[in-house]
Amino acid sequence: MNQFFRIKPFYPACLALLLAGAPAAAQENRFVIEPSGDGFVRLDSHTGEISVCSDVEGQIVCRMAADERRALEEEIDLLEERIAVLEQTLAERPGGPESRFPTDEEIDRTFGVMEKLMRRFLGVMEDIEKDNSGRIPGTDAPDRT
Template sequence: MRALTSSTASWLAAATFAALMVISGGFVAAQSTPDSENGRYSMTTIPEGVLRLDTRTGTVSTCTRNGAGWACYAVPDERSALDAEIGRLQAEVEKLQGQLAAGPTVSGKVDEPLPKSDSLKKAEPKVAEGERKIEIPLPSDQDVDRVMSFLERAWRRLVDMANRVQKDVSGKI
């Protein structure tokens, strides 16, 4: 066998391409367009029913058969949601760029390091703050009575529950 030259390889590729075009043209001619609306819809069967493509608008719908007949529901178009989000983000970027351009400029040297300080260390109390007293209001008698009655009810329930468990375990129901 001898090696192919570039002109022979080009001629061979062109002949192969032409043969494929003739064969595929026969397949395309063999497929006829649906009679409904001049081939507007392209149908593909799926396990749930039929997937319908509107060739004019590009919308995709899933059609399923129910008791009343066929029902088609549009498949959500993620592209329109993505385009809307891109538009929103572009508007936000333009707004922020406008705010940045209109905002005050920083003057002076900006390369200076910030002063170091311990954020966890509490500041020394001032003399005036040291003399202040904190007053916490005590609960009223009514508040104490409410808390005590709640605790009594909770304790009684706990004791009753313990007695029931003990009876169940000992078999004295």
């Protein structure tokens, strides 16, 4: 008998899973599933990811194909390199990596800017109060031109 027509114990479970997700799959047609050896291969038509799936102790387990694993490992290596560069940059900061707070000079400069801003704002508020002090509420300001 042909191997495609032999019914394996986990194929009914696969069929049940496919039928349960039929409405969503019919909308998107995202996954293509083909029998392969002792399991099946699942292709994600949106991302191109290939997974090899099999029945392990009554549960369907899918693992990434070797190509996707290699791409994922390369991405992990790139991220680890970026982390190493960031950690090195952090270690070279004045005060070392434990210094999470700004220096005294940075604090003084920040407060200087804030003080200047507040003085200007309060000056504008005083000017507005002086301009409005002789006015009757509900009337327009006099024409100054």
